[in-house]
Amino acid sequence: MDLLIWIGLFWITALHRTEAADSEVTCGSAIKLLNSRYDVRLSSPDATYGSGSGQRTVTGNPNQLESGANWQVKGNATSFCPRGRSVSCGQVIRLENLGTGKNLHSHNYRSPLSGGLEVSIYGQDGVGDTGDHWQVMCNTEFWLQEQKVMFRHVDTKTYLEATGHEYSDPHVERHVEIAGTLTTGPRSMWRTAEGVFIKPGDPPIPAAHQPKSTLNSSHVDPP
Template sequence: MQPVPRGYEVRGLITYGSVIKLMHERTKYRLHSHDVPYGSGSGQQSVTGFPSVDDANSYWIVRPQLGMNAKQGDAIESGTIIRLQHMKTRKWLHSHLHASPISSNLEISCFGGENESDTGDYWRLMIEGGGKTWKQDQRIRLQHVDTHGYLHSHDKKYQRIAGGQQERLKVCIWLAIFSSNILGTTHVWYTPPNYNRNLFPGVVCGVREKRADNVWLAAEGVYLPVTASKYEVLFQSI
């Protein structure tokens, strides 16, 4: 699948069918995933915060919850339960009671598929500052319905590359090889000697307390207008 073309970026309301990047307010990292599992915990597809603005693996499609009478282009109000589908792998932003690989907080993963989704993919949109309808650049929190944990990130970064990940970052290639045995987990890492460690991904997890690090904003993306849209053909191909 091709990345969303920059020329189609439209500012304004976020509606069902919009393809967006979520930016963590404090770190400015984008919510990111790729087809690489966690090396511990659930073993589901990993989710991190990513420093590069241009990475195509940071796009998410805004979808309604299952069984909801909502259509593409509908505006989304604060308090609404939504799902976020990773554009490239088609899996859903997910959480559960597994512990995060870095901390004792709740693990955030991608799970399921186009026709496989459950309440573990449900997130309640909470708009900060009294806004009623979700707009670009508006401060929001996402609270997981099943666990009540808030989507969270912070300044702590992975000190190595996530198990199995191969990711090109401009001029650098990073490589990690994950292996395990009966007694525990062993990691074998290779990092280029001149690699910029500021480009390591940030930790994303779920926490049950409302904190400053729970805040996100919709950044780059394709924003489907509320009314009939000339972008309809584009979204039919997503």
């Protein structure tokens, strides 16, 4: 009887874990990230910084259907994360922009509007450097879908933030500046608004690389 009870408890636990996994963000998933303070999604429009690194910009885009807002979750450069594995809170990941094959990136260049640290996309075919590493900050065991989380940049110790400053360049008009800052709060909190969440055995999500551009987004208005 004790053995039957143990087997029953095992299957109940396994079933509960499987159901819980359905709500977790997993490696290989393609997601859109919505800011908690502003109604914008993390995006990389077809524009480059006119100062600082000159790399392709990352903005908060008010357009829900923007294709540049699709990001694939993957492990960091030194720790492979198998497709379908749940992302733990505290885990260091990379976010690859599916339209360009470049990773969400930051460094010590100053952002043009707020004076925080510039956030860009960097690399080629998903390969970059340690500036692409972000730690998922949350208070559960795993990163849950639609849970508010923060992303802490490993190299600079700053948080991914929508600053509230809007660009005036017509190519990125109404887009909000994204920067690395030392403050935490609603501006630095994000949740998965939409996504294709991968489970083990699911086929890969194709990346549609888009052509590069050298648009200048350095002309700005104060908020």
